[in-house]
Amino acid sequence: xxxxxxxxxxxxxxxxxxxxxxxxxxxxxxxxxxxxxxxxxxxxxxxxxxxxxxxxxxxxxxxxxxxxxxxxxxxxxxxxxxxxxxxxxxxxxxxxxxxxxxxxxxxxxxxx
Amino acid sequence: xxxxxxxxxxxxxxxxxxxxxxxxxxxxxxxxxxxxxxxxxxxxxxxxxxxxxxxxxxxxxxxxxxxxxxxxxxxxxxxxxxxxxxxxxxxxxxxxxxxxxxxxxxxxxxxxxxx
Numbered sequence: 001x002x003x004x005x006x007x008x009x010x011x012x013x014x015x016x017x018x019x020x021x022x023x024x025x026x027x028x029x030x031x032x033x034x035x036x037x038x039x040x041x042x043x044x045x046x047x048x049x050x051x052x053x054x055x056x057x058x059x060x061x062x063x064x065x066x067x068x069x070x071x072x073x074x075x076x077x078x079x080x081x082x083x084x085x086x087x088x089x090x091x092x093x094x095x096x097x098x099x100x101x102x103x104x105x106x107x108x109x110x111x112x
Numbered sequence: 113x114x115x116x117x118x119x120x121x122x123x124x125x126x127x128x129x130x131x132x133x134x135x136x137x138x139x140x141x142x143x144x145x146x147x148x149x150x151x152x153x154x155x156x157x158x159x160x161x162x163x164x165x166x167x168x169x170x171x172x173x174x175x176x177x178x179x180x181x182x183x184x185x186x187x188x189x190x191x192x193x194x195x196x197x198x199x200x201x202x203x204x205x206x207x208x209x210x211x212x213x214x215x216x217x218x219x220x221x222x223x224x225x226x227x
Contacts, residue, residue: 032213043116043203043218044155051213087153093214098143098167100216102155 002027004090006103013080014111021075021106023064023090031075031092033057033066034100038087049089082110113138116219118204124225133189133222135204144187145216146179147203155203161187192223194226 003026005085013019025033032051048057053068062077073090090103117136125131137144138223146158148171159169161181175196181187191198201221207214 043205045218046215049213049215098160098162099157104154112186 002031002092002094002101003094004101004103006090006106008106009104010107010109012109012111015081016079019075019077019080019084021047021088021090021108023073023075023103025071025073025090025092027071027094028093029094030068031094033064034089034091034093035062035073035075036089036091036106038089040086044089051081080108080110082106082112087109116204116206118202118219118222120222121220122223127195127226128193131191131194131198131224131226133191133204133224134200135187135189135219136185137187137204138217139185141206141208141217143207143209143214143216144181145205145207146187146189147205149201149203149221150199154189158189158202163183166192171181191224194224196226199224199226 003022007022032049034049035045035047038044050057050058050066053066056065064073064075087105087107089105091100093100119134142163144161148156148158157166157171159172159179160167176192179189201223203218203221205218207216213216
């Protein structure tokens with residue numbers, strides 16, 4: 001079945017550091033890929049999505065590029081802020097299935 | 113638009129008691145999901161309704177968990193004979209339609225603690 005792998009369970013950075021959170025997927029078809037962010041006490045909320053190979057999604061300085069060749073959708077941000085501290089989830093969805101398939105999440109800790 | 117509303121935000125029950133969690137989806141959304149979230153397991157799909165009809169409950173522990181959607185404005189998740197391992201944040205979510213490009217909107221969750 002479809003799956004999403006996030007290799008980092010936790011990432012600790014200082015303000016203005018460069019962020020990369022890795023996301024690799026396995027899918028039988030051509031999925032839409034998502035990044036969701038969850039702040040403490042809140043539910044996950046959509047950061048952005050991408051549906052086609054080489055499409056870049058972006059929001060609030062975060063970006064990721066759909067790469068069908070390497071089956072990846074890595075999240076990047078050039079300069080993180082303390083307010084970016086949250087849990088980030090990569091997910092996928094296929095037309096044939098209403099369900100979102102979730103990665104295990106990556107907790108981002110920003111040290112002031 | 114108040115978003116997806118979940119009540120209560122926190123619930124403490126004694127082992128063996130029943131817990132009922134409530135969800136009001138966003139008006140006009142035809143799809144409603146329930147998830148369970150724990151540190152160990154992450155986000156776990158429980159069940160899905162479309163136009164109030166139960167479509168998939170494959171994630172529900174069969175014996176003690178049940179979910180209903182009696183009308184388009186609310187859904188309930190009931191846990192009978194709660195056990196400590198049921199302690200988790202239960203998240204309700206809704207979306208306009210289901211498809212690969214659809215954004216899902218989550219509530220703030222209900223934190224259930226079984227003591």
